[in-house]
Amino acid sequence: MKLTLQIWRQKNADDAGRMVTYQLDDVSPDMSFLEMLDVLNERLILEGEEPVAFDHDCREGICGMCGMVINGVPHGEQRATTTCQLHMRHFKDGETITIEPWRAAPFPVVKDLVVDRSAFDRIIEAGGYISVPTGSAPEAHAVPVPKPDADKAFEAAVCIGCGACVAACPNGSASLFTAAKITHLGLMPQGQPERDSRVKAMVDTADELGFGGCTNIGECTAVCPKGIPLETIARMNRDYLKATRG
Amino acid sequence: MSAVSSPPKAQATSPTSAQAGNRLSPVAVHAQKARKPRTGSRRSSILLKAVMAVSGVVMIAFLVLHMIGNLKVLFGREDFNHYSHWLRTIGEPALPHEGFLWIMRVGLLVAVFAHMISATVLTVRAKRARPVAYKAKRKSVQQTYASRTMRWGGVIILAYILYHLLDLTLGVANPAGTGATPYDRFVADFQRWYIVAAYVVPLVLLGMHLRHGLWSAFQTLGLSNARRQRGINLFATGASTLLILGFLVGPAAVVIGVVK
DSSP states (O other): OOEEEEEEEOSSTTSOOEEEEEEEOOOOTTSBHHHHHHHHHHHHHHTTOOOOOOOOSOSSSOSOOOOOEETTEETOSSTTOOGGGOBGGGSOTTOEEEEEOOOBTTBOEEETTEEOOHHHHHHHHHHOSOOOOOSSOOOTTSSOOOHHHHHHHHHHHTOOOOOHHHHHOTTOBOHHHHHHHHHHHHTSGGGSTTHHHHHHHHHHHHHHTTOBOOOOOOHHHHHOTTOOOTHHHHHHHHHHHHHHHO | OHHHHSOHHHHHHOHHHHHHHHHOOHHHHHHHHHHSOOTTSSOOHHHHHHHHHHHHHHHHHHHHHHHHHHGGGGGOHHHHHHHHHHHHHTTTTTSOTTHHHHHHHHHHHHHHHHHHHHHHHHHHHHHHHOOSOOSSOOOOSSOOHHHHTHHHHHHHHHHHHHHHIIIIISOTTOTTOTTSOHHHHHHHHHTSHHHHHHHHHHHHHHHHHHHHHHHHHHHHTTOOOTTTHHHHHHHHHHHHHHHHHHHHHHHHHHHTTSOO
């Protein structure tokens, strides 16, 4: 496969950055998207150029590190797929591919395609946990969890925190990420004592960090590699309004 | 932070905090701030959305009554003008003349302003959250035309409402003038093709605004879930289509000559 790549290059946070075009001639359709970038980077290194910086870790679609906006869609157009699990067979020979970093004020670009997603850590720190005494593990059957609740909680708990929802949202909202954690913990008995304070603290923190508000458009859930459903946002709204009423 | 730049005397009074201040890295300072969010300093986006949802529902309730009232035009000049007069006498003598109407107007004004102010604040925040636009032409994965045109659509609808008030409520922009009866103003309007266009186009836009707005209100107020989503979407589409069709009946009747 021959490809034309238009990649966002930015030396550091202070650099203005620009799109740079690269030609790649021998891409195998069996390569993953990141392997394709590895091939480009090997060439750039040989040519004495600075390789394209991008985040990646497990390359198994579970760690949440990788992610770039491919042809205008976070993680590319293939649904429920992380960038590392996206394969070149989904692209056409001779195609021009645009590759950009996540774009959101709370996610400043560190270099090229790498953004600082610490803002998500701040949201989790605000309340994305349960407070339990550590020590010996409790008896597993001591707290029964209804199966439908466990399933719904798990559906939300699979969030890998990649940030694609923020990147896709026209408002740069972190609603799907925040709602996934609120849904996950809010459905479990262990999450009940802090349910009200959690939703208040997490939502308010997301607002303070400069994420936008939700307009219920659904781009987030469409690009989510884990398919977190939009109903989690309705649940977050319900919990928030209830917690605010007191 | 202040401890670092404060004079030695001040440092001596609180040596521990000064030392702690010196040792904190910028990252730690950032983390400390984030751990204690300044709640209340920024109006919550969910509360703003709830204001939009509630004010939107109030306005839709008014539109339903307005649409039903408009259908009176099919019953002829007498009925329509009588209905228009009756609106001004509701609640008399307990309320003064036009008293009920003014209560409605004030309520609607509050709803309109609440809706606009919340929308403006949320729009500004959304723009600030995405300071650098994507170079690739944005592909819509999920969003509909209706959902993408909410903001500009809202501005157009506001401009239309202002024209509509000058035209049919005050009569100053009406071809039949301020002295004409409500029925005559109505007929005079829709006998002219450009006024028909000036009403039909914004009404279709309003329909799209309501479609996404209704769906959005259910979601914002937390009344939606995966099972109900399909039903809510059908309801939003059905209700806004019916409402706009209802509004179009009167003008259509004038255009085809049933009402004259």
